[in-house]
Amino acid sequence: MMNFDYVRPLTVAEAVAAASEKGATYLASGTNLLDLMKGGVCHPSRLVDVTRLPGLDRVEYLADGGVRIGALVRNADLAHDAEFARAFPSVAEALLSGASAQLRNAATVGGNVLQRTRCAYFYDAPSACNKRWPGAGCDARHGENRLHAVLGWSEACIATHPSDFCVPLVALDAVVEIEGKSGRREVALEALHRLPGDTPQRETLLERGDLIVALRLPAEARGFAAHARYIKVRERTSYAFAVVSAAASLRIEQGTIREARLALGGVAAKPWRARAAEQVLAGAAPDAAGFREAARIALADAKPSGDNAFKIELAERIVVRALTLATAGTPARIPALPGSPFSSGVRHVA
Amino acid sequence: MNFSISLTVNGVRREIELDDPRVTLLDLLRERLDLTGTKKGCDRGQCGACTVLVDGRRINSCLALAVSQDGADILTIEGVAHGDQLHPVQAAFIAHDAFQCGFCTPGQVMSGIGLITEGQAGDDPERVREGMSGNLCRCGAYAGITEAVLEAQNTLANSDQRRSA
Numbered sequence: 001m002m003n004f005d006y007v008r009p010l011t012v013a014e015a016v017a018a019a020s021e022k023g024a025t026y027l028a029s030g031t032n033l034l035d036l037m038k039g040g041v042c043h044p045s046r047l048v049d050v051t052r053l054p055g056l057d058r059v060e061y062l063a064d065g066g067v068r069i070g071a072l073v074r075n076a077d078l079a080h081d082a083e084f085a086r087a088f089p090s091v092a093e094a095l096l097s098g099a100s101a102q103l104r105n106a107a108t109v110g111g112n113v114l115q116r117t118r119c120a121y122f123y124d125a126p127s128a129c130n131k132r133w134p135g136a137g138c139d140a141r142h143g144e145n146r147l148h149a150v151l152g153w154s155e156a157c158i159a160t161h162p163s164d165f166c167v168p169l170v171a172l173d174a175v176v177e178i179e180g181k182s183g184r185r186e187v188a189l190e191a192l193h194r195l196p197g198d199t200p201q202r203e204t205l206l207e208r209g210d211l212i213v214a215l216r217l218p219a220e221a222r223g224f225a226a227h228a229r230y231i232k233v234r235e236r237t238s239y240a241f242a243v244v245s246a247a248a249s250l251r252i253e254q255g256t257i258r259e260a261r262l263a264l265g266g267v268a269a270k271p272w273r274a275r276a277a278e279q280v281l282a283g284a285a286p287d288a289a290g291f292r293e294a295a296r297i298a299l300a301d302a303k304p305s306g307d308n309a310f311k312i313e314l315a316e317r318i319v320v321r322a323l324t325l326a327t328a329g330t331p332a333r334i335p336a337l338p339g340s341p342f343s344s345g346v347r348h349v350a
Numbered sequence: 351m352n353f354s355i356s357l358t359v360n361g362v363r364r365e366i367e368l369d370d371p372r373v374t375l376l377d378l379l380r381e382r383l384d385l386t387g388t389k390k391g392c393d394r395g396q397c398g399a400c401t402v403l404v405d406g407r408r409i410n411s412c413l414a415l416a417v418s419q420d421g422a423d424i425l426t427i428e429g430v431a432h433g434d435q436l437h438p439v440q441a442a443f444i445a446h447d448a449f450q451c452g453f454c455t456p457g458q459v460m461s462g463i464g465l466i467t468e469g470q471a472g473d474d475p476e477r478v479r480e481g482m483s484g485n486l487c488r489c490g491a492y493a494g495i496t497e498a499v500l501e502a503q504n505t506l507a508n509s510d511q512r513r514s515a
Contacts, residue, residue, distance in 0.1 A: 003372060035413060101482075102410045102464075
């Protein structure tokens with residue numbers, strides 16, 4: 001690990017100033033950043049430790065029914081907040097399906113959103129990677145790429161965004177509050193992460209010095225609490241990143257879907273909102289034929305970026321499964337194996 | 351540049367001078383405080399051998415910068431027994447053959463203590479297995495580990511009841 005300067009500001013303004021210098025980066029718990037620094041993937045010249053910034057470690061329930069999650073709230077604390085899990089069950093399930101208990105106890109929600117891809121070529125410093133070294137090429141493109149992107153990828157980069165948490169958040173219209181050199185602003189989470197295009201090194205629309213201070217979910221997101229699931233296929237049942245995942249949220253009245261929210265994980269460089277599929281579901285009956293049609297539409301633009309054509313069919317099946325399980329109803333308690341397709345008594349309809 | 355931090359480690363307050371900000375909590379414990387019970391397995395947050403409790407919560411000490419833990423209360427495997435009296439999780443690991451080579455055991459025991467404190471698993475073996483999935487065991491003693499954690503949880507619940515009765 002290269003050496004660095006370490007500072008621990010006590011106000012957001014000091015933090016933003018300290019992180020606005022070239023080479024500086026924010027440190028929260030460091031569960032991803034330290035790993036990247038040990039591997040020689042990241043070598044910041046200054047770490048700005050934000051863990052002592054006041055007021056960012058709270059979950060606030062807003063008067064309008066929304067919720068504001070401070071960026072330093074730990075993944076485990078949010079998932080185990082009973083009111084949060086009741087109102088936004090698919091978000092809690094996604095959090096608990098990710099990483100291990102130790103990592104969830106440490107990792108912050110702000111850090112979760114900004115975690116880096118787990119593409120093995122990005123992690124392997126000697127490999128060519130356009131994220132690490134723009135213009136170097138992409139060794140993943142013709143390498144071991146069965147877990148890489150099937151949507152929104154480019155010749156420059158086929159990496160995926162690894163977060164589970166972001167998938168239901170983007171489905172539920174989460175907003176990101178950002179403090180930067182020119183003050184406070186907010187953007188939809190859906191707009192935060194960028195597709196790679198020719199500049200895969202630009203992963204988000206954040207500028208130097210920008211600090212995520214909170215995430216917000218609107219009151220309308222509560223309307224799906226009765227029919228919301230996050231389903232994730234992994235190469236082992238626990239403590240693994242998604243091969244593909246889906247967050248499905250439905251508002252069902254008198255046997256008809258009034259409104260649907262659907263997003264996919266593990267398929268692209270960003271959490272992937274499937275709006276066209278949502279529109280087909282709205283007004284339809286919650287049945288197998290409709291779910292299969294929605295899944296087909298959600299993956300209509302998908303194409304393999306290598307040895308990963310199976311992910312397209314798999315993603316369609318996971319969409320159908322997530323919609324089926326959401327229709328059956330949010331379980332009273334998050335399942336023993338959160339997000340697992342293998343833990344439910346409901347039969348697969350496809 | 352030097353960094354002065356203060357940690358409470360196994361109940362003892364320590365004032366520590368760090369001459370390098372790169373030191374992880376794991377390396378601080380093992381190399382500078384001679385607490386070598388906490389193991390370095392992968393050093394990348396994948397195996398759980400380095401699990402300790404920080405302010406009562408289990409974390410991977412390999413992915414925590416020591417300097418950022420300033421003011422924290424740390425519990426390591428060296429601090430869980432009372433003299434010769436083993437912690438109930440340690441005793442249950444022996445009773446259930448929950449290890450073979452023993453390298454992962456300090457991390458498993460700390461993770462088991464953390465899981466019981468979190469209170470989310472109840473008596474469901476599936477939830478215990480899921481809750482312990484951040485600790486790998488190359489010897490494959492998982493069946494014994496699950497039994498040990500379940501039994502220790504019972505032992506601790508019963509002793510809590512006796513205390514409050």
